[in-house]
Amino acid sequence: MELTVLKNNIVKLKSEEVYKSLEKWSFLNKKEIKELQDDIRSKSKMSKRTLAVEIAAVCNDKDGLTMDKVGELELICLQMHSTKRQWSAYHLSEKQGSASVTDSIKSPSKLRLQLIKQIKNYFHKGCSVSVVLHEGLLWGRLYLPLPKKKSYQPTRCLYFIYYPHSPIIILSGMKVGFAEYISQCFVVAFGYKELTELSLTGHHYPSLAELAMDKFSEGGYTKYQQTHRLGGPLSDITYRKRKAPAMFEHENIIDTNRGEKRRRLEILxxxxxxxxxxxxxxxxxxxxxxxxxxxxxxxxxxxxxxxxxxxxxxxxxxxxxxxxxxxxxxxxxxxxxxxxxxxxxxxxxxxxxKQPKTVTSSQNETQNQSRQK
Incomplete structure (x- = not known):
């Protein structure tokens, strides 16, 4: 099953992305990747599928190729092509975690152990959890296969992107059948009480995070984000200043609507x-x-x-x-x-x-008095 997942992810990558992904993955060292690259170059031009088979054969000869490790490679591929998935924004509310829980969500390995501990309470032992740190964000993959099925089930994968020190988490692949259990796993692992969907979906996860962050920021934190988040985990959602529209000017032509256009832009x-x-x-x-x-x-x-x-x-x-x-x-x-x-x-x-009617206390008293009569 691990080799199937590995080959499926290699095939999805562009040719120039394959070896970069293997280097980030670090399952193969630089020497092994160089030997693999030289061996493939010495052969005639091969298809992407054949290349994936060659890479899978080299990885299969090494110890430690588990579903968790292959899941890390899938997350690296996902980072390069995140817009191919549909993402949904969620809000974690009512923080209650201890200092140990807060420390665990800063480390991929500790967060992975926290999630495994919670997932074992609801799913069977065939589940897999992978977490990696990328540009300050925690990327995760949960594989929750149906019991008694040995073949790989890609529709049973759940992906998440967590912004540290914030109540925002972006999910992709949440199924109605296990949403309640996964929500419980997340709130306990991250040290919160409730996970709420924000009715905010799209393919561009940085924009979803930007909108969600601005809604749940307090006081001057929104302004701080706009000016100081370059180089941090929020750097990919930094605001871009709009270019001023070019106004047509000519000494012999007078734009009678110039004032109206300026007013329109000011309102927008x-x-x-x-x-x-x-x-x-x-x-x-x-x-x-x-x-x-x-x-x-x-x-x-x-x-x-x-x-x-x-x-x-x-x-x-x-x-x-x-x-x-x-x-x-x-x-x-x-x-x-x-x-x-x-x-x-x-x-x-x-x-x-239609807004539901709200009954005031005075109306309740009037109703009670009429019933008594």
């Missing part, structure tokens, strides 16, 4: 900031409200049924696209609040529904 900077927006490929709004337009369909008004509708925005970067449309006068500014509030809400799925 106030709503979205001057920075390039986080990358979200999707925005979704679901509407579940009573039908209220009696002029169009009077029979549907106040009939007790809810009107269901769904609107989706899709693109390479939806927030940036919306801002550019408004800047080019294709949308009215200021934009609706349900579009401009996305960064502050840290979510890209919204439900517009």
């Amino acid at each position: 900077d106030e709503n979205f900031s001057e920075n390039v927006q986080p990358t979200l490929e999707k925005l979704e709004y679901r509407v579940e409200l009573p039908y209220r337009c009696k002029e169009v369909a009077p029979d549907l008004k106040n009939d007790g049924n809810l009107f269901h509708s769904r609107v989706r925005f899709r693109g390479a970067s939806v927030l940036e696209g919306l801002r550019n449309l408004a800047a080019a006068s294709y949308a009215t500014v200021p934009l609706p609040k349900h579009l401009t509030c996305v960064p502050s809400r840290a979510r890209n799925t919204f439900l517009l529904g």
Whole structure:
């Protein structure tokens, strides 16, 4: 099974990435990688699959090739192609861990042992846990195979990216069937009480982390992140300043809308900031409200049924696209609040529904008195 996983990951890499990944993996030393590279070069041009078989044969001759070790190679490959997976942001709340637990989440080996200890309480002994440190972030892979199945089950893999000293964790591959047990494993291993999904998904995990960090930052910490996180674990989500739009100028041409354009850009900077927006490929709004337009369909008004509708925005970067449309006068500014509030809400799925009625204490007393009468 280990060789199958190893070959599957080698095949996914580009040719120039294969040997770099093997060096980062450190299962083979530099001398072994050099000999392997020279041996492959001496042969005629081979396919990626044949190259993977050659590498697997060399690794198989060494001791210590376990599923945990192969999982580390898979995490290295994932770091190079993280946008190929769908990620979801989660929030860890109500910290309660001791000093020993806090220390464990700084070390890949200690965190791995913590997770193994918790996973054994819910899953059988065939599970595998791999954790590596990459650019200040803890990347992890949990393999949770079904019992009595000897073949490799890629759909039973769960990946996570944890930002140390923060309550944010990014997951990919969470299944409904074991979500409750995995959540319990994470909260105990990281020293928290609850793991909550943020309804924030996408392929660009740094943008998800940026939005989630800004939501749960306190006081001036958000400003500190913007100016001082270069070189740290948050360096890959540093804000990029937007270039000022070029204004067309000519001595014989007067732009009568120049003031309007400046006002439009000022409003957009106030709503979205001057920075390039986080990358979200999707925005979704679901509407579940009573039908209220009696002029169009009077029979549907106040009939007790809810009107269901769904609107989706899709693109390479939806927030940036919306801002550019408004800047080019294709949308009215200021934009609706349900579009401009996305960064502050840290979510890209919204439900517009009827608010439940709240009963005040005075109303409760009135109801109780009427019942007594």
